Amino acid sequence: MGKRTVIPFGPQHPVLPEPIHLDLVIEDEKVIEAIPQIGFIHRGLEKLVETRDYQTYVNITERICGICSFGHSLGFSQTIEILMGIEIPKRAEFLRVIWHELSRIHSHLLWLGLLADAFGYENLFMQCWRLRERVLNIFEQTTGGRVILSACNVGGVLQDISDEDLRGIVQILDGLRDEYGDLLDTFLYDRSVESRLGGVGYLSKQQAEEFAIVGPFARASGVIEDVRMFGHGGYGALEDFEPVISTRGDGYARCEVRALEVLQSIDIIKELVGKMPDTPISVAVKGSPEAGSRSASRVEQPRGECYYYSRGNGTKFLDRFRIRTPTAQNVAGMVATLQGCDLADVPLNVLTIDPCISCTER
Numbered sequence: 001m002g003k004r005t006v007i008p009f010g011p012q013h014p015v016l017p018e019p020i021h022l023d024l025v026i027e028d029e030k031v032i033e034a035i036p037q038i039g040f041i042h043r044g045l046e047k048l049v050e051t052r053d054y055q056t057y058v059n060i061t062e063r064i065c066g067i068c069s070f071g072h073s074l075g076f077s078q079t080i081e082i083l084m085g086i087e088i089p090k091r092a093e094f095l096r097v098i099w100h101e102l103s104r105i106h107s108h109l110l111w112l113g114l115l116a117d118a119f120g121y122e123n124l125f126m127q128c129w130r131l132r133e134r135v136l137n138i139f140e141q142t143t144g145g146r147v148i149l150s151a152c153n154v155g156g157v158l159q160d161i162s163d164e165d166l167r168g169i170v171q172i173l174d175g176l177r178d179e180y181g182d183l184l185d186t187f188l189y190d191r192s193v194e195s196r197l198g199g200v201g202y203l204s205k206q207q208a209e210e211f212a213i214v215g216p217f218a219r220a221s222g223v224i225e226d227v228r229m230f231g232h233g234g235y236g237a238l239e240d241f242e243p244v245i246s247t248r249g250d251g252y253a254r255c256e257v258r259a260l261e262v263l264q265s266i267d268i269i270k271e272l273v274g275k276m277p278d279t280p281i282s283v284a285v286k287g288s289p290e291a292g293s294r295s296a297s298r299v300e301q302p303r304g305e306c307y308y309y310s311r312g313n314g315t316k317f318l319d320r321f322r323i324r325t326p327t328a329q330n331v332a333g334m335v336a337t338l339q340g341c342d343l344a345d346v347p348l349n350v351l352t353i354d355p356c357i358s359c360t361e362r
Contacts, residue, residue, distance in 0.1 A: 011040050018357035034338040036331055042361045046321050053316035054080050058153050065358040066147045068301050070103045073152040075299040075308040080154045083295035083310055089279040092156035094272045097234035101265040106135040107302035108258045111354050118351050119196045127183055134176055138169055156282025166273045173266045187259050197251035201337035201349040204249055213333040215304020215326045217353050220246045220253035227300035237275055251352040288316045301326055303354050325359040
């Protein structure tokens with residue numbers, strides 16, 4: 001056995017947009033063990049349900065994470081609606097899905113840009129973020145915000161999108177799809193990308209299932225797992241939905257799944273725009289959750305399944321609110337991909353799981 005050294009990685013590192021610390025046990029440039037540490041930006045947001053009423057708290061959930069902001073407001077609102085037996089209008093369900101899938105496109109384009117930057121493709125990074133700007137412009141046009149949208153609340157949505165604007169969104173996405181095709185060819189068929197990502201950070205299907213990995217990280221290892229398959233809310237109107245799956249289980253597969261999900265999200269939005277019902281966008285919400293009542297809901301965030309749990313106490317404040325985020329679930333899988341990899345591949349390995357530490361440290 002060679003000499004072993006412990007090398008600290010993070011919490012500040014060029015490839016990490018958010019802080020996570022890893023103690024890497026190294027032997028001959030190979031990672032023998034990776035010990036993660038989190039907690040650098042814990043904000044105690046779950047505790048605030050005791051002092052902020054459930055409608056006000058929707059705005060707080062959006063601030064758990066900027067990239068996943070709409071998904072968090074959607075997940076929390078669904079949980080309260082289940083808790084109180086509220087059925088929202090169909091148009092509100094469709095609008096929620098449209099904003100949520102736009103958030104997925106924006107998140108994946110952001111990640112693809114960061115991936116390109118990590119292995120030195122600066123121009124590819126800029127092109128990904130240039131296309132992402134079009135999605136942010138749609139957010140601004142339809143909600144007034146680019147990161148924090150404040151469009152979802154308990155009972156439906158706060159803003160409508162006119163049929164004319166919906167058709168305009170489809171036109172923008174069609175144009176985005178055409179230009180995205182060139183970027184997709186580079187990510188999936190460029191030999192230098194394949195050589196950098198192929199075989200890096202391998203995770204088998206069995207390991208993914210044992211660690212209960214979620215999201216594109218799991219689907220890249222052949223696990224057929226996607227909350228959207230169950231048809232909750234507006235997703236139930238889709239004629240056929242099948243998650244994007246790869247069986248390679250390496251960094252290239254994780255890139256492939258996210259890259260193709262951008263096209264899938266565009267198709268979902270176009271289908272729902274064509275089926276948009278003419279109903280109100282919200283219902284009046286009165287009263288408070290009953291004491292001791294409990295509910296849970298799931299949302300397929302860009303990084304995977306996010307689980308929401310709430311417990312009422314008979315007042316407008318909740319007794320308990322809990323979120324299990326995708327990154328919190330995926331850290332174990334990330335550690336498994338690091339064991340045995342080269343020290344030089346550690347930054348890329350961490351990046352390929354698309355960690356969201358802000359979500360993890362609520």
